[in-house]
Amino acid sequence: MAPLLLRLYVTGHTPRSEQALINVRRLVDELDIGPHDLEIIDILEQPERAEEENLLATPTLIKVVPPPIRRVIGDLSNLRAVAEALGLDRSSPPGGEDGNAG
Amino acid sequence: MLDNMIASSVPKMRTGIPGFDEISNGGLPLGRTTLIAGSAGSAKTLFACEFLARGIADHDQPGVFVTFEEPPEDIRENMKSFAWDIAAWEASGKWAFVDASPHFTDDSVTIVGRYDLAALLARIEHAIAKIGARRVSLDSLGAIFSRFQDSTLIRGELFRIATALKKRGVTTIMTAERNAEYGPIARYGVEEFVTDNVVILRNVLEEEKRRRTVEILKFRGAYHQKGEYPLTIQPGSGVTVIPLSSIQLKQRSSNLRISSGVEQINTMCGGGFFRDSVILVSGATGTGKTLIVTHFLKGGAAAGERCLVFAFEESREQLFRNASGWGIDFAKLEEEGHLKVVCFYPEVMGLEDHLVHMRQAIADFKPNRVAIDSLSALERVATPRGFREFVIGLTSFIKHQEIAGLFTATTPTLLGGTSVTEAHISTITDSIILLRYVEIDGQMRRGVTVLKMRGSMHDKNIREFTIDGAGMHIGEPFHNINGILAGNPTHSPPATDLPTA
Numbered sequence: 001m002a003p004l005l006l007r008l009y010v011t012g013h014t015p016r017s018e019q020a021l022i023n024v025r026r027l028v029d030e031l032d033i034g035p036h037d038l039e040i041i042d043i044l045e046q047p048e049r050a051e052e053e054n055l056l057a058t059p060t061l062i063k064v065v066p067p068p069i070r071r072v073i074g075d076l077s078n079l080r081a082v083a084e085a086l087g088l089d090r091s092s093p094p095g096g097e098d099g100n101a102g
Numbered sequence: 103m104l105d106n107m108i109a110s111s112v113p114k115m116r117t118g119i120p121g122f123d124e125i126s127n128g129g130l131p132l133g134r135t136t137l138i139a140g141s142a143g144s145a146k147t148l149f150a151c152e153f154l155a156r157g158i159a160d161h162d163q164p165g166v167f168v169t170f171e172e173p174p175e176d177i178r179e180n181m182k183s184f185a186w187d188i189a190a191w192e193a194s195g196k197w198a199f200v201d202a203s204p205h206f207t208d209d210s211v212t213i214v215g216r217y218d219l220a221a222l223l224a225r226i227e228h229a230i231a232k233i234g235a236r237r238v239s240l241d242s243l244g245a246i247f248s249r250f251q252d253s254t255l256i257r258g259e260l261f262r263i264a265t266a267l268k269k270r271g272v273t274t275i276m277t278a279e280r281n282a283e284y285g286p287i288a289r290y291g292v293e294e295f296v297t298d299n300v301v302i303l304r305n306v307l308e309e310e311k312r313r314r315t316v317e318i319l320k321f322r323g324a325y326h327q328k329g330e331y332p333l334t335i336q337p338g339s340g341v342t343v344i345p346l347s348s349i350q351l352k353q354r355s356s357n358l359r360i361s362s363g364v365e366q367i368n369t370m371c372g373g374g375f376f377r378d379s380v381i382l383v384s385g386a387t388g389t390g391k392t393l394i395v396t397h398f399l400k401g402g403a404a405a406g407e408r409c410l411v412f413a414f415e416e417s418r419e420q421l422f423r424n425a426s427g428w429g430i431d432f433a434k435l436e437e438e439g440h441l442k443v444v445c446f447y448p449e450v451m452g453l454e455d456h457l458v459h460m461r462q463a464i465a466d467f468k469p470n471r472v473a474i475d476s477l478s479a480l481e482r483v484a485t486p487r488g489f490r491e492f493v494i495g496l497t498s499f500i501k502h503q504e505i506a507g508l509f510t511a512t513t514p515t516l517l518g519g520t521s522v523t524e525a526h527i528s529t530i531t532d533s534i535i536l537l538r539y540v541e542i543d544g545q546m547r548r549g550v551t552v553l554k555m556r557g558s559m560h561d562k563n564i565r566e567f568t569i570d571g572a573g574m575h576i577g578e579p580f581h582n583i584n585g586i587l588a589g590n591p592t593h594s595p596p597a598t599d600l601p602t603a
Contacts, residue, residue: 011220019215043221047228054205055221057250074215085212 004036005064006086009055012044016075020059023076031079033088063087112324115237115273118156119149121343125327126318130299135264135274136321137296139288140303145314145335146277148184149303150239151177152340153275155186158196163236166198166229166272168222170245174199184340198229204249213251219259223266235272242277247290261295287319298322304330309485311452316343332491334454342458344495357557360471360506363401364394366576367535370552370561375533378504379556380497382527384511385537389548390567391510392416392424393574394535395473398508400430403440407470412460413445414479421445428573442467453484453492461499472500476510477527493527515589532556540566540586549586550576 008024010017021040028038043050043058053062063070063086070086114128123129130136130153140146154165169177177199178188191197202222230238243260250256260276267274276296278288283304287293293300300319305312315330332344359374368374375381383394395411402409413421421443425432435441444463446456464472474496481489500507509527528534534553539546551564563579564586583591 009221011218011224014220016216016218023215043224047224050221050225051200051228054201054203055225056202056219056246057217058219058221059217060221069210071211073211073213074217077215081212081214085214 003065004034004088005039006036007039007041007062007064009041009043009050009053009058009060009062011058012042017042017059019075019077020061023079023082024061027076027079027082031083031088033083061086112321114324116161117153118160119152119341119343120339121331121333121345122316122341124345125316125331125343126321127325127327130273130275131321131324132273133268133271134299135267135276135296136299136301137288137293138275138277138301138303139280139293140277141280141283141305144280144303144305145333145341146279146303147172147177147180147241148335149341150241150275150277151181151186151188152184154197154237154239155181155184155188155340157237158191159186162196164196164198164233165237165239166200166226166233166235168200168202168226168238168240170202170240171242173203174201183337185338186340195233198233198235200225200229202246204245217255219256219263222259223263226263227266227270230270230272238267238272238274240274240276242279243292244279244289247292253290257291257295260292264296303333308488311483311485311488313452313485313488314454332454332457332488332495334452334458336455336458344454344457344491346491346494346498360407361401361405362394363397363399363404364574364576366565367394367397367550367552367574370550370563370565370576371533371555372558372560375506375508376557377506378501379532380500380507380509380530381533381535382509382511382531383535383537384513386513386515386539389537389539390550390569390574391512391537392421392475393428393569394537395475395508395510396425396428396430397573398471398473399432399435399441400425402471402506403435403438406440408440408442408467409435409471409473410442410444410464410467410469411473411475412463413443413475414448415476416445418443418445427571428569429571430573442469448479448483451483453480453488456480456483457492457495457499460496464499464503464505469505471506471508473508474510476512478510478512494530497527497530528554536587538564538586538589540564540580540583540591542580542583542591549580551587 010020028036041049057073059075061072061076072082072085076082113132115132116123116129138146138149154167157163157165181188188197247253247256278292280288283306287300299321302317302319304315314333316333317330318326331346334342336342358377360377361374362368383391385391399409399411422432432441484492533555536551536553538549540549548567549564550567552560565576565579567574567576582594584594585591
């Protein structure tokens, strides 16, 4: 089974960035997505990383592997929608799919 | 009005785009954002690129180009035709791209929840800091609105970017699309967040002819010239704005006289043409306009001056043959460097392009005299308005160089009449010479008169002249004949001669 690599790009500690961080942790904790790596990148500190990915919007979550590459823009407030967009949806009913926690 | 009064305090940044700094009274507002709005094909991207290219080439000011539409490789390629080597500038840290062009298909991107464009701003600020940019271009905003559905959010984010750029003190251009040449400023209401400075580029189809113009709609708190100015695009140099009226104010006038090449015409003009004047020679076909041009050039060469002639009616060979028929050797004058003959078929390009070429030829050859034979031929390729602008633009340029210009205009009727050319330019020429056919006792004879000679006394007579192998010979005034100028000569009984002035 191919390892799962997710990258979350945020900008500093804005409410939107914090929200996305909480939601992505819930995504990996509460949904059964299997073994994975999660990398958090603050593009205020590493703007060249945003350059590499041609990012415009933040927060952005990218599923790097396995292919195909998928991108989700936003604070990830709906976990089920995020999982579906990333192709991680195993149709097992996840825990708190409703966003806006925290 | 109020704007103008707070005004003049807003400093400008010279763009380096020829003509634009004149109509903008010094360039774009320094450290501000200017919206460049235009329909498809109105040269927005070129303008945005040239703003940076001129900054690097002329002022050593690095620039950041944020592209939302075309990928950087396309821009690098397209701008090669203007002799701007963007790749080299990137290598030397003068130019940086922020590539915001679409890279991934829509179905690989999903939007879940709220977002902003902080990543874009971070990239732009990073690029500015990396190369020490003074200029930034964003091209074009419409593309980003079509990628993110929420226009209100995008407007807010772009406003944030504009504010951040202002804080950094860089001078910024943002381009935006328009749907129509005359109507709302731009799509998606982008003018709502960059309201201070708006420039509009147009590419209008007018009487089957394309006409490009630029208009500065507003500069908050700064002076600029009002109205539309013609704009042309030249391979090798880019955008040129033709600043018509704004350059007229500076010209000086000279009391130095130069020879017309014909002694009697000098006498009729009160001692010759003024050195930096513009002279219009008007007459029907075959009255001798090209002859006067030939004498004018010969007169310049004889005084050791350099003369440039633009011929739009006759080929080189014809001109040379005509001249030798009047005893003047053009080939020899060219060899000696006193003369340059430039022949163009009027239809090969639009008037704006003619104007740019002519200005270039004048700048290159640095003549003391310029002749155009004939202006009327150029009327064919333009709208009346375009022609008027051309004539004004050319006249101001020539006057600005402090050289003498002699233009010919062909009247549509054999007897009397005026040409459209005359109507357009009579007020901006310093001298007008009329050549007329005069029908007397079943014979066509020729008459010449100086209608106007600004700043000088001149002969008010209509004199007969003849043409032979040595050129033009001016004789006595026509006596007892009235109505020559009207094209309806009638004999009148001998009366007391009017004294000549």
